[in-house]
Amino acid sequence: xxxxxxxxxxxxxxxxxxxxxxxxxxxxxxxxxxxxxxxxxxxxxxxxxxxxxxxxxxxxxxxxxxxxxxxxxxxxxxxxxxxxxxxxxxxxxxxxxxxxxxxxxxxxx
Amino acid sequence: xxxxxxxxxxxxxxxxxxxxxxxxxxxxxxxxxxxxxxxxxxxxxxxxxxxxxxxxxxxxxxxxxxxxxxxxxxxxxxxxxxxxxxxxxxxxxxxxxxxxxxxxxxxxxxxxxx
Numbered sequence: 593x594x595x596x597x598x599x600x601x602x603x604x605x606x607x608x609x610x611x612x613x614x615x616x617x618x619x620x621x622x623x624x625x626x627x628x629x630x631x632x633x634x635x636x637x638x639x640x641x642x643x644x645x646x647x648x649x650x651x652x653x654x655x656x657x658x659x660x661x662x663x664x665x666x667x668x669x670x671x672x673x674x675x676x677x678x679x680x681x682x683x684x685x686x687x688x689x690x691x692x693x694x695x696x697x698x699x700x701x
Numbered sequence: 702x703x704x705x706x707x708x709x710x711x712x713x714x715x716x717x718x719x720x721x722x723x724x725x726x727x728x729x730x731x732x733x734x735x736x737x738x739x740x741x742x743x744x745x746x747x748x749x750x751x752x753x754x755x756x757x758x759x760x761x762x763x764x765x766x767x768x769x770x771x772x773x774x775x776x777x778x779x780x781x782x783x784x785x786x787x788x789x790x791x792x793x794x795x796x797x798x799x800x801x802x803x804x805x806x807x808x809x810x811x812x813x814x815x
Binding site for chain 1: 732736741743744746751759791795797801802803804805806807809
């Protein structure tokens with residue numbers, strides 16, 4: 593079967609650093625994506641990894657280890673507006689994705 | 702501005718009615734998708750399209766149909782709405798190249814069947 597696991601909820605303090613982990617088991621691998629989704633809104637694309645290593649984009653970084661089926665999203669200098677769900681998605685083949693259930697992050701003042 | 706649009710944003714409809722959810726994009730993307738998402742749950746693929754006159758079924762497709770007559774338009778039709786169809790429906794599009802661009806999602810249609 594195909595499976596993506598993420599923690600359900602995380603809480604962190606404004607200004608801190610938080611790491612959201614994602615493990616996956618899929619029939620193939622052609623890229624891993626992270627999306628941010630605020631309550632009641634559509635997901636927005638954050639990052640993409642297809643090779644092992646770290647991709648950095650401002651306050652957000654994403655890491656991938658294909659041999660371990662593991663990724664994490666690192667958020668630095670947390671802001672209140674970062675309170676949202678973070679979805680990990682894997683593209684096993686050419687176009688379709690498999691999404692995890694998402695990690696709901698609460699940022700506290 | 703290039704974007705992806707879904708209408709209606711909210712819809713309350715009675716059981717047994719036929720409904721069509723609209724999705725249009727102005728980005729020239731060749732790939733389009735419909736996902737269903739319940740609160741706090743993962744997105745489930747309903748249908749997808751690789752291009753004009755090409756449609757494929759996803760995981761939850763048995764009670765709905767789609768068409769792709771024009772590149773920019775990908776409507777989803779429920780022939781007979783049921784309370785179990787109550788959910789949020791998200792339309793998305795993507796380009797084949799570059800592969801790392803990810804999906805662009807519409808704002809969604811929140812459907813309630815009473």
